Amino acid sequence: MRVIPMSEKPHLNLVVIGHVDHGKSTTVGHILYRLGYVDPKKLAELEEEAKKKGKESFKYAWLLDNLKEERERGVTIDLSFMKFETKKYYFTIIDAPGHRDFVKNMITGASQADAAILVVSARKGEFEAGMSPEGQTREHLILAKTMGIEQIIVAVNKMDATEPPYSQERYKQVIDTLQKFMKGLGFDISKIPFIPISGWNGDNLIERSPAMPWYNGPTLVEALDNIQIPPKPIDKPLRIPIQAVYAISGIGTVPVGRVESGVLKKGDRIVFMPPAIVGEVRSIEMHHTQIEKAEPGDNIGFNVRGVTKTDIKRGDVAGHLTNPPTIAKEFTARLFIIWHPSAVTVGYTPVIHAHTASIAAKITELVSKLDPRTGKEAEKNPQFLKQGDTAIVKFQPIKQMVVEKFSEFPALGRFAMRDMGKTIGIGVITDVVPEQVQIKG
Numbered sequence: 001m002r003v004i005p006m007s008e009k010p011h012l013n014l015v016v017i018g019h020v021d022h023g024k025s026t027t028v029g030h031i032l033y034r035l036g037y038v039d040p041k042k043l044a045e046l047e048e049e050a051k052k053k054g055k056e057s058f059k060y061a062w063l064l065d066n067l068k069e070e071r072e073r074g075v076t077i078d079l080s081f082m083k084f085e086t087k088k089y090y091f092t093i094i095d096a097p098g099h100r101d102f103v104k105n106m107i108t109g110a111s112q113a114d115a116a117i118l119v120v121s122a123r124k125g126e127f128e129a130g131m132s133p134e135g136q137t138r139e140h141l142i143l144a145k146t147m148g149i150e151q152i153i154v155a156v157n158k159m160d161a162t163e164p165p166y167s168q169e170r171y172k173q174v175i176d177t178l179q180k181f182m183k184g185l186g187f188d189i190s191k192i193p194f195i196p197i198s199g200w201n202g203d204n205l206i207e208r209s210p211a212m213p214w215y216n217g218p219t220l221v222e223a224l225d226n227i228q229i230p231p232k233p234i235d236k237p238l239r240i241p242i243q244a245v246y247a248i249s250g251i252g253t254v255p256v257g258r259v260e261s262g263v264l265k266k267g268d269r270i271v272f273m274p275p276a277i278v279g280e281v282r283s284i285e286m287h288h289t290q291i292e293k294a295e296p297g298d299n300i301g302f303n304v305r306g307v308t309k310t311d312i313k314r315g316d317v318a319g320h321l322t323n324p325p326t327i328a329k330e331f332t333a334r335l336f337i338i339w340h341p342s343a344v345t346v347g348y349t350p351v352i353h354a355h356t357a358s359i360a361a362k363i364t365e366l367v368s369k370l371d372p373r374t375g376k377e378a379e380k381n382p383q384f385l386k387q388g389d390t391a392i393v394k395f396q397p398i399k400q401m402v403v404e405k406f407s408e409f410p411a412l413g414r415f416a417m418r419d420m421g422k423t424i425g426i427g428v429i430t431d432v433v434p435e436q437v438q439i440k441g
């Protein structure tokens with residue numbers, strides 16, 4: 001594997017979604033190979049091995065598993081990272097395919113996806129399975145929409161395996177169904193490319209495929225270069241969810257976290273919520289270098305005067321005194337139930353994972369159940385929610401917790417809901433009832 005240089009290009013986080021076996025690993029593996037990230041000798045070895053096992057068709061998918069393993073041995077964080085460059089951008093694939101719990105990682109992971117590739121098989125029966133009520137094409141699209149991922153590239157895969165191969169008619173049928181569904185979810189489909197590909201043969205991945213002369217849109221890699229960079233929320237109030245707090249001898253208290261919005265400057269007076277403790281920023285450090293100010297996306301450690309290590313902890317949020325982070329007495333969310341063995345009712349108290357905080361919260365009201373296709377109310381005050389339902393729900397955190405409205409601070413306004421070691425649901429916060437607290441200092 002070649003060593004990837006730190007690039008000057010803008011950095012984007014990409015997530016690859018889609019129904020099981022629709023070709024996510026094969027497509028990503030093939031792109032990485034074609035962009036030169038894989039030694040041809042290594043591929044030949046894998047090919048040989050796959051042939052021996054009578055599974056030649058898994059060549060590229062195995063490649064990906066191999067790369068994943070190589071990386072995982074070296075990293076300690078729980079996201080599986082893969083990086084590659086296109087003409088314009090430097091991409092990190094967060095949570096590569098095959099990972100069942102991508103939903104939780106998307107929310108609680110270090111980075112949020114800027115864009116998604118949805119891989120959909122056009123093979124007879126497979127496309128239909130993905131769009132069935134239990135299908136993940138459908139589920140992942142709902143999740144992407146719920147999480148606010150607007151930039152989606154749809155790769156209509158396995159075009160070599162349609163009947164007849166590379167059938168324009170089948171392509172049209174597939175995208176027609178997808179476009180109707182996505183429109184219903186509120187996606188602006190005029191901005192979404194639908195690219196017929198074969199992840200296996202490489203059609204329309206990098207160069208235009210001669211097998212599909214009827215298609216004149218971008219190739220998959222061209223579509224990646226057409227992604228728009230999301231603006232940095234530097235004009236918004238400061239929010240830094242704290243990941244850890246250190247006490248360093250000779251320096252003092254050093255909280256560590258990622259700036260999600262606003263700008264932090266040396267000398268600023270800041271407040272940590274919920275404890276409502278005020279401190280003064282003496283220095284800011286990023287990648288072992290002192291900096292004067294930190295902006296959204298920067299992972300920093302900063303030394304604060306007036307705060308001890310025991311005053312604050314992971315899950316607290318730093319902000320300026322003029323607009324302190326909100327402690328929620330209660331919050332309302334649009335919730336999607338991913339998995340539950342029976343039913344979710346009022347009184348249910350799962351753990352809410354929002355930004356760096358993990359705090360139990362009780363459901364106090366099931367306000368309404370929504371029609372997942374239209375987002376409109378389908379039932380008022382339902383008795384219970386089950387797997388696959390989308391609903392408006394009120395929560396009461398059992399301990400003080402900072403969250404914000406998703407529309408104002410996306411990174412602090414989305415959460416995963418966990419119980420029994422599994423992700424039960426995901427939500428975005430539409431409203432917060434703030435708790436008034438006295439700020440000390």
Ligand SMILES: Nc1nc2c(ncn2[C@@H]2O[C@H](COP(=O)(O)OP(=O)(O)OP(=O)(O)O)[C@@H](O)[C@H]2O)c(=O)[nH]1
Binds near residue numbers: 059
């Ligand atoms: N004919 C054909 N087969 C493909 C293509 N892409 C993938 N496949 C096959 O489809 C099967 C599943 O491919 P994967 O890449 O493992 O699918 P995946 O979506 O990553 O699967 P999970 O990670 O298990 O969800 C394998 O047998 C692949 O060889 C394609 O473009 N054409």
